[in-house]
Amino acid sequence: MAAGQAVIGVSGATGQLGEMIVRTLRAQYPDIPVVALVRDLAKGAPLAAIGAELRHFDYDEPGTLAPALAGIDKLLLISGNAVGERERQHRAVIEAAKEAGVGLIAYTSVLRASETSLPIAAEHKATEAILKEVGVPHVLLRHGWYCENYLFRIQAAVDHGTLPTCAGDGLISAAPRADFAQGAVAVLTSREDQAGKVYELAGSTSFTFDDLAAEATRLSGRPVTCVQLSKPAFEAALVEIGTPPFVAALIAKSDMGACDGGLFDESRTLEKLIGRPTTPMSEVMAHTLRP
Template identity: 55%
Template sequence: MLVVTGASGQLGRLVIASLLDSVPAGEIVAAVRDPAKVQDLAARGVQVRQADYDRPDTLAAAFAGADKVLLVSSNAVGQRVPQHRAVIDAAKAAGARLIAYTSLLHADTSPLPLAAEHKETEALLHASGVPFVLLRNGWYTENYLGAVEPALQHGALLGGAGTGRIASAARADYAAAAAAVLAARDDQAGKVYELAGDDAYTLAELAAEIARQSGRSLAYRDLPRHEYKAVLLQIGLPEGLAELVSGSDAGAAQGGLFDDGRQLSKLIGRPTTPLAASVATALE
């Protein structure tokens, strides 16, 4: 039995879609806070169980019979550690043979502010005694492409990553990797996958690619971290999110989103989605 937490989210849904290519639906559990959001999966034969990271009492039933559990990291930044601890404890109590965790690229050395909670979660996994595998995900290309339309409207893509190279990949690439690890017949325990795109780019190069495909003028404007955060606050981002986004770009400027090991494409058995293809999708 393969349990995917956060299965109603963007990554979790893609993981289950990928699993369904090789695993019988009845052997997959979609563990979600609100089962009503994944009735389409239930209609395909996937087991749907309620699992709320903030309600540990829901996790025992959700993980009953679990052989492997994919812990998709929570999106509640600042609250992740207790939430992840609850999932790890429940998986251990259920007798799971493997926990796969979606961590952060080079979490142990990353300059990104996001790394702290991932490092703490990795420490919890080490202490749990449950066999585990780390899926240290790099950046989703989609993280930057959400800004395409407003950038084109203003003629500038704003950021604070300097000349840092970003080896991002499409969310679907990372989902395929998680599915491959869950469905693998060989033992995955103890493995650490540093997952990133085959190719890397600067934000200036991203702006140039958007301009090329859209036929519109677009320049990259690099800002100091405090100025970029101020802009994000001005356009309506909450304080915590503005700090996270500006801090992530600052980490990218230090090389925090770069890796050239190509472990992701090796794991999924195909090249990662090219930047040009992701930009084309964003411009549709």
């Protein structure tokens, strides 16, 4: 470890976003010490192989948290995936970070958390409030939707010829995880004081579901039609094809959020952070779509 360098800790480091961030840090800033905070040390072995230090860290095991955070200067707190449990989990991490003397927490919240109608925002709003209450210096990385969120639906649309939704003509400003990861790295490695900053992060370009259907048609050579349904009808259709009811409800709420403008942003804040336009949805689709 290089003397004098701030130590960066990344929670959820074996998750899709977390692993990208650790790998980007190690590749672009090899002199910065990186601690990969993981539930499963064996799963984190590939990160250790590229020079990250592994520490056991489980949101549901409070006793593991403060010891694992010892010596960490900046913590990237990646939101947990246990919907309904995250407020409790995040509080445990934030309180442990204060106990351990962490100098800055960067938290992955949701786009315009303070005003959005997206139901998923409730736990993010609560976490932002906890950060203020506990009093740890923090910066908010409010993420829009990932392009990857739509890929399985687009592939199914190519296979079946229809892309059902309840999003209407709502615009979605999505970017791939890799671009959000690069944005997080830019904040964590910045020489400027980040405490108190709020970044509304989304894609440089936007699309509707009609756009997705047209692009799927172009890329696959097979006709895909966007079908607009009511929210109850869309949710029922998802359940009918085997989607678990809980997941179907989340997807329908997400699409309704798009209809209400909750997934649209034109600030280009992420673009400014990473120094280039974000990768467009069409390019992400081109790399993954099967004809």
